[in-house]
Amino acid sequence: MTNQDRGSLLPGLAAVALFGVLAVVFVRASFGDPAGGFAGSEGVTASIGYAMFNIAHPDAIPSEGFLVAFLLIAVVLDAALDGAVLLARRDEGGEITTALRSDAAETDTTEERVATDGGTVDADSDDTQEGHN
Amino acid sequence: MVPIEYYLLLSAAVFCIGVFGILTRKNALLFLMSVELLLNAANINLVAFSRFHGNLTGQTFSLFTLALAAAEVAIGIGIILVLYRNFADVDVTKATTMRW
Numbered sequence: 375m376t377n378q379d380r381g382s383l384l385p386g387l388a389a390v391a392l393f394g395v396l397a398v399v400f401v402r403a404s405f406g407d408p409a410g411g412f413a414g415s416e417g418v419t420a421s422i423g424y425a426m427f428n429i430a431h432p433d434a435i436p437s438e439g440f441l442v443a444f445l446l447i448a449v450v451l452d453a454a455l456d457g458a459v460l461l462a463r464r465d466e467g468g469e470i471t472t473a474l475r476s477d478a479a480e481t482d483t484t485e486e487r488v489a490t491d492g493g494t495v496d497a498d499s500d501d502t503q504e505g506h507n
Numbered sequence: 508m509v510p511i512e513y514y515l516l517l518s519a520a521v522f523c524i525g526v527f528g529i530l531t532r533k534n535a536l537l538f539l540m541s542v543e544l545l546l547n548a549a550n551i552n553l554v555a556f557s558r559f560h561g562n563l564t565g566q567t568f569s570l571f572t573l574a575l576a577a578a579e580v581a582i583g584i585g586i587i588l589v590l591y592r593n594f595a596d597v598d599v600t601k602a603t604t605m606r607w
Binding site for chain 2: 451
């Protein structure tokens with residue numbers, strides 16, 4: 375048994391024990407009678423569309439309205455996109471290098487270049503690396 | 508119709524695999540994948556109970572959970588990219604200088 379095997383033994387046992395507890399709870403719990411399918415003559419996909427935009431339709435499957443949640447998620451996704459772009463780009467000799475631009479290294483004439491977001495290192499240092507093509 | 512307990516057991520199994528991955532893995536990408544397993548276990552529960560109660564709220568909510576997971580992955584991969592730039596590795600235990 376290697377050290378890595380021994381290191382994952384305790385978390386493995388914890389995960390199995392957690393599954394055991396959850397399984398006992400789920401099997402012994404009473405959930406009542408199922409509804410027996412969806413009411414309404416509209417399809418599930420169409421009804422999800424109605425629910426997402428708070429549209430009242432007589433044949434739709436019953437659901438709550440999710441228009442506010444839809445708008446909030448749109449803002450969150452937009453913020454995540456901006457955050458991902460912010461994290462992914464970096465400075466190359468004073469110029470912002472993005473994923474769509476790969477020629478920054480060829481025009482880089484400075485003695486030092488930015489290797490991290492927090493500072494600069496020497497170009498001939500062992501810690502530097504080429505992160506672009 | 509498949510009993511609800513089967514879905515719950517599947518969900519519990521996926522959740523426990525995710526917990527195991529979070530507790531044991533050091534690679535940040537595998538870490539992120541384990542978190543996705545946790546989120547998908549919750550999704551299984553939402554969809555299963557949506558079917559059980561004949562109400563679409565759970566299924567619609569699971570779509571929002573998927574969108575939230577996508578946002579989380581976008582930020583997570585950005586953080587992993589910065590981690591790799593700073594430490595030349597994606598091992599989460601190597602990033603000791605970022606601790607408080």
